[in-house]
Amino acid sequence: MSIGKRKIFNTFFQGVCRGMAFLVIAALIGILVKVVANGAGVINPGFLWKAPTAGMTEGGIFPAIFGTVCITLLMIILAIPVGVSAAIYLTEYAGKNFFGRIIRASINNLAGVPSIVFGLFGVGFFVLFVGRGIDRIFGLPLLFGQPAMIWAAATLALLVLPVIIVSTEEALNSVPVSLREAAFALGATKWQVVRNVVLPQARSGILTGAILSISRGAGETAPILFTGCAYFLPRLPVYTIPYAHIPVINPLDQFMELSYHIFIMATQSTDAAATRPIQYGTTLVLIALTFLLNLSAIIFRIYFRKRSR
Amino acid sequence: MNNDLKSSNSGASATSSNVSSESGLKRFGDKRISDILVESRRASVHRQRIQEFIIEKLLFAGGIAAIVFIALIFIFLFKEGIRAFFLIKPIEFIGTYILDFDDNRIFACMWQPVGESGKYSIIPLLIGSFLVALPATVISTVLGVGCGIYLAEIASIRIRDIVKPAIELLAGIPTVVIGFLCLTILATFIQNVLHTTFRLNAFVGAIGVSLVIIPVIASITDDALRAVPNELREASYGLGATKWETIWKAVVPAGISGVTASIILGMGRALGETMIVIMATGNAALVTGNIFSSVRTMTATIAAELGAVPQGGEQYCALFLVGAILFFITFALNLIAEIIISRMRKKLRL
Numbered sequence A: 001m002s003i004g005k006r007k008i009f010n011t012f013f014q015g016v017c018r019g020m021a022f023l024v025i026a027a028l029i030g031i032l033v034k035v036v037a038n039g040a041g042v043i044n045p046g047f048l049w050k051a052p053t054a055g056m057t058e059g060g061i062f063p064a065i066f067g068t069v070c071i072t073l074l075m076i077i078l079a080i081p082v083g084v085s086a087a088i089y090l091t092e093y094a095g096k097n098f099f100g101r102i103i104r105a106s107i108n109n110l111a112g113v114p115s116i117v118f119g120l121f122g123v124g125f126f127v128l129f130v131g132r133g134i135d136r137i138f139g140l141p142l143l144f145g146q147p148a149m150i151w152a153a154a155t156l157a158l159l160v161l162p163v164i165i166v167s168t169e170e171a172l173n174s175v176p177v178s179l180r181e182a183a184f185a186l187g188a189t190k191w192q193v194v195r196n197v198v199l200p201q202a203r204s205g206i207l208t209g210a211i212l213s214i215s216r217g218a219g220e221t222a223p224i225l226f227t228g229c230a231y232f233l234p235r236l237p238v239y240t241i242p243y244a245h246i247p248v249i250n251p252l253d254q255f256m257e258l259s260y261h262i263f264i265m266a267t268q269s270t271d272a273a274a275t276r277p278i279q280y281g282t283t284l285v286l287i288a289l290t291f292l293l294n295l296s297a298i299i300f301r302i303y304f305r306k307r308s309r
Numbered sequence B: 001m002n003n004d005l006k007s008s009n010s011g012a013s014a015t016s017s018n019v020s021s022e023s024g025l026k027r028f029g030d031k032r033i034s035d036i037l038v039e040s041r042r043a044s045v046h047r048q049r050i051q052e053f054i055i056e057k058l059l060f061a062g063g064i065a066a067i068v069f070i071a072l073i074f075i076f077l078f079k080e081g082i083r084a085f086f087l088i089k090p091i092e093f094i095g096t097y098i099l100d101f102d103d104n105r106i107f108a109c110m111w112q113p114v115g116e117s118g119k120y121s122i123i124p125l126l127i128g129s130f131l132v133a134l135p136a137t138v139i140s141t142v143l144g145v146g147c148g149i150y151l152a153e154i155a156s157i158r159i160r161d162i163v164k165p166a167i168e169l170l171a172g173i174p175t176v177v178i179g180f181l182c183l184t185i186l187a188t189f190i191q192n193v194l195h196t197t198f199r200l201n202a203f204v205g206a207i208g209v210s211l212v213i214i215p216v217i218a219s220i221t222d223d224a225l226r227a228v229p230n231e232l233r234e235a236s237y238g239l240g241a242t243k244w245e246t247i248w249k250a251v252v253p254a255g256i257s258g259v260t261a262s263i264i265l266g267m268g269r270a271l272g273e274t275m276i277v278i279m280a281t282g283n284a285a286l287v288t289g290n291i292f293s294s295v296r297t298m299t300a301t302i303a304a305e306l307g308a309v310p311q312g313g314e315q316y317c318a319l320f321l322v323g324a325i326l327f328f329i330t331f332a333l334n335l336i337a338e339i340i341i342s343r344m345r346k347k348l349r350l
Helices: A003-042 A046-048 A064-092 A098-112 A113-138 A149-173 A179-187 A188-220 A258-268 A276-308 B002-008 B010-016 B032-089 B123-154 B157-170 B175-194 B201-225 B232-236 B243-253 B256-272 B275-280 B298-308 B313-350
Strands: A238-242 A244-249 B096-099 B105-108
Touching: A003 A276, A003 B201, A003 B243, A046 A064, A046 A113, A046 A258, A064 A098, A064 A149, A064 A244, A064 A258, A064 A276, A064 B175, A098 B002, A098 B032, A098 B256, A098 B275, A113 B010, A113 B256, A113 B298, A113 B313, A149 A188, A149 B032, A188 A276, A188 B157, A188 B175, A244 B010, A244 B105, A258 A276, A258 B175, A258 B275, A276 B175, A276 B275, B002 B232, B002 B298, B010 B105, B010 B157, B010 B275, B105 B232, B123 B157, B123 B201, B123 B243, B123 B298, B123 B313, B157 B201, B157 B275, B175 B201, B201 B256, B201 B275, B201 B313, B232 B243, B243 B256, B256 B275, B256 B298, B298 B313
Parallel strands: none
Antiparallel strands: A238 A244, B096 B105
């Protein structure tokens, strides 16, 4: 091959790669622009703070926003303790022993399980096995053994567990070994080192993982399809404690959710074409929510990496 | 440490304040104070050991949870899935004899669970899944590997710092949003351009799914190529190769196992994708090889039907069987990818 040809090849293929990267970025920008352009028109305080009316063809999406916030909160409460302790065990205690390797392999596999399979598992295990089991043991009428927020949150927690574990592990590994050794030399025990030296250093990394998993959980639809999501609820999933009149989130109730709302409105609404503005508005709210979370996680991570360098 | 010691033998320090503590030889009752201190220290060390033990076991339980849940997923899917074999004849999962319009008995592969006698052939679902996943993998291999090469080898650090987070943001878009845009915009666009019979078809779904797996392939390819030692590049430049020749003939072959693993992982993701395919592929369970026809994937079948079936019935178990097959396929793909990656790690360390 002549040198001229090689030079042309060189420029051409580098250009192709650059073009591909920019094509992907263009797709991202295209999606954002389209959603913002079509959705911004319907966003107003009424849309955000009102419930759907007139057979879901008018009104707002407040119950869906509320449900999304509730379920992600519940999910993160369930997932963080298990995920963080698993990560601490893996980095600080297990090392490369037999259990450590098996746990790592299971986490990788858990991360690869399709989300709809989590949905199936949620129905088979959480709702029918655990829920019905509780009902049977305590002789209750059908209370736990039906789709509910708690089961949907548990299913989602399982889904985001690998995200939390991997990012926490990364954060723990970035704490310099010399710090640990210094603490050990002062006579601290392993747990004292972890609690007083490693965890404070890794705090922001763990937070990044939590934010990422919240955004992942808020955007997932398949796992909650059968574990607690409702097309329309006339009330919020709130339980008022009698006499005290304090409203609390009722984890045994069903709930509305943003991503499910988009799905159901786009495919099974009574008039899918007429409610397009509502669908775009909901999409904009969901995308804004997940984007803000992701962006803050990315900025957080860049900041955190710079500092740890 | 000191704090712990003080708090754990508060009893001893309370008593020792009665006596003057100028020297360790002072006696308290019939014991020397130094002995009491040693004893209490021993007790606190003992307590600390128990505490350490309990905490380690608690953390271990957190780690074990991952194993337990993978095992439970396995057990619960297959428990319900196996029951399908008792309710439905195994041959019916491939196809059944039906009468066509001329009353001839023909062997047909149909997924048609509703009706007098449900037909549960999983062939159309498998075909549907692969008809979406294979084109999606091809599209995103080309684009994802291109992005990965660009990020790892070509882009300057400043551009990389912008492009990489942008690709991560693409990965963060909820799949239901991509599905929605495929359904409303992309499907119409593709039909206007290619004049397809079906507005919603496997190809529309494949483009949507590829948007989800491009970030996966791009970021793993990027990692794999950046792990290639610099000596290789320098040797290649030293022999007079151009930048592209270095990339294509030295760096990519060295990192090829990582690239392969990323493609396999991407394919696993494509097979498991639910919301995009349920919204964009039309959901008609056809046995076809045409990527412009409507198809019904395994994931979409479960998502569309599980909500409406009575628990424990034929269809319920059949859906769990479909889920078990899906789980098995993705599990195998992930395992292969993981083995390739761990081999690559070992090789690069040497």
